[in-house]
Amino acid sequence: MDPVHSPSSIDKTRVMDVKPLRSLKPIFPYPNQGLILVQAPPSGPFPSGYTPFYPFVSPPPPPQPPVAPTPLRTPESSGVINGDVKPPVDASGGSERRKRGRPPKSSQKTNVVEKRSWRSEASIPINHNFVVPVSLAQQEDGNREVVDLIMTGYDGLRRRLCQLDDTGAISRGLAKRADLKASNMMMTTGFRTNIKRRIGAIPGVEVGDIFFFRIELCVLGIHAPSMAGIDYMNLRGESEEDFVALSIVSSGYYDDDDEDENVLIYSGQGGGPTVMDKQASDQKLVRGNLALQRSVHRGNEVRVVRGIKDGINLNTKVYMYDGLYTVQDSWMQKGKSDTNIFKYKLVRVPGQPSVYGIWKSVEKWKEGVSSPAGLVLPDLTSGTEGIPVTLVNDVDNEKGPSYFTYFPSLRYFEPYMQSSHTCKCQNSCNPGDPNCSCNQTNKGDFPYTGNSILVSRKPMLYECGPSCQCYPGCKNRVSQTGLKLRLEVFKTKDRGWGLRSWDHIRAGTFICEYAGEVIDKASLKQKLQEGGGNEYIFDTSRVLEPFRWNELGLLLKGISDDPSQDEVYNIPSPLVISAKSFGNVARFMNHCCYPNVFWQPVMYEDNNQSYLHIAFFAMRHIPPLTELTYDYGVVSNDDDINNNFRKRKCFCGSSQCRGFFGL
């Protein structure tokens, strides 16, 4: 089933090239809404007279299409919106190249316009009913929730574009540079924040936040240039220049000295090793170099982003926001090719949390050069997992959690349900293979990207299982291949033991499954009545606050006919797991009302029987040593078990805290 090519789906959403969004204004459900400038968190409360945007409150009335759409669908016309010349839309979904529909050359003003409207050679399906949930005020100045929403939305959209490309749902290669496609759609629809250029901290961005693409810094207003290393402004009144440096990115392209966690020797731009400047020349005191020079005397705060080689995926880079620095000194020195290079000494403003320092410490722990403070056990799994799980307590004298047997998977005493679809793929299942039955059960959308990142939540995720004929290395076996991250069980200050990771974690990364013994409701009731047995229980019948992880999946035409159901779990019968006596690291993950991890039901088959598993994935990018938490949910009222046993006061401390959670 291919939603892009299905004629019946076309009247719901229109198909258009992604590029024309460039000309669209931000989309608001009510005509004057975007003009009201208010400062309010996305969940409210809102000032009177201001109607917040869906999805933070109840949905608006059915929104009107934001632009007159009909010309876009006419194959013969060139499709004109807002005066801009657009390529016509390929209603067949983009499989056909747009040669015949190319606008006449005379209508092109310049070569650049020609190039732009012509560049994308196929179509990405856009849902025009999507309402951008970021107010104009929030586009100007962010806060933590807006930043999280945009970050999560950005990466979800990017993953979905990768998935469409992998599965062949859109023309091959259309989603290359999915990072830029996603950012382009967000920048043009107003799904961005901190547009206002500013000196110093960015509202909603915290020291230690991590990113995986330079363009993310742009979408969040941390660092405006898409490539350049120095962001600066000219504060001039009339004609005289008054430069000030705003932020810099140090990612190893030039010969910076980044050994010290509080001092960074940064190189100026130009002249040297860039591809564009083939012949080396002296750097000039212009643009970013001039701005940094001026900031030496001005003494203003400059944001610093450190680009670090990703130790997990060696061909990617992690960008870490390292907080505020001041430029204390500058000089000129000879570079490798004997040309003049500017150098700037940036010193970290005191009182900010150590993050780059932590990063470097963790690397030493992993190399075995040093150990974390309060190390109790180097591996609490005693080799059961393929990778050690460290036990650390630098809070008090407790020597470890109460006794349990480390068990890495789920212990079923009877099959979860009958089933009989297994794949017959050779080697590995292919995202674009319509004959793979595991692909079919996932409705044609391969659940993971090429580097094993979950694309979106699903009512049920089907992985290949022991009965499938593909190899164990098949890309559709992510949650069953054990721990990949370097995890640590540690003593928290006020919530017992917790779980965190030495490695940074990218959004959508599999963390662990909930291991333990599958029990029935009667056993659970008995355990509760015995008292004290209500810890280390995972119960799918606890009620979760609905949330959208892949918010911007809605911007693209949905996987199902009703995208609002995409992320609602469909669990045939409740699953209760006890990790009291047998369990893995998941039993240590604490509850939080504003969590960074979620669970996803995963089913796979063995010998004509299906087994349900609970897999945990990162909701956001998670910096090293950040506690991993998920929402335990609350016990439903119709549960026949005494609710009081199953309610516990919450200490998560987040602004969204409900005050209690379920057990």
Place this chain on the structure above:
DNA sequence: GTGGCTTCAACCTC
């Protein structure tokens, strides 16, 4: 408002 220019990307190929 526009197009040229610059630029510590990201990806792909060889």
Place this chain on the structure above:
DNA sequence: CGAGGTTGAAGCCA
């Protein structure tokens, strides 16, 4: 796997 080529996009500036 590294070098090098290709495609890119934001924002300053003329």
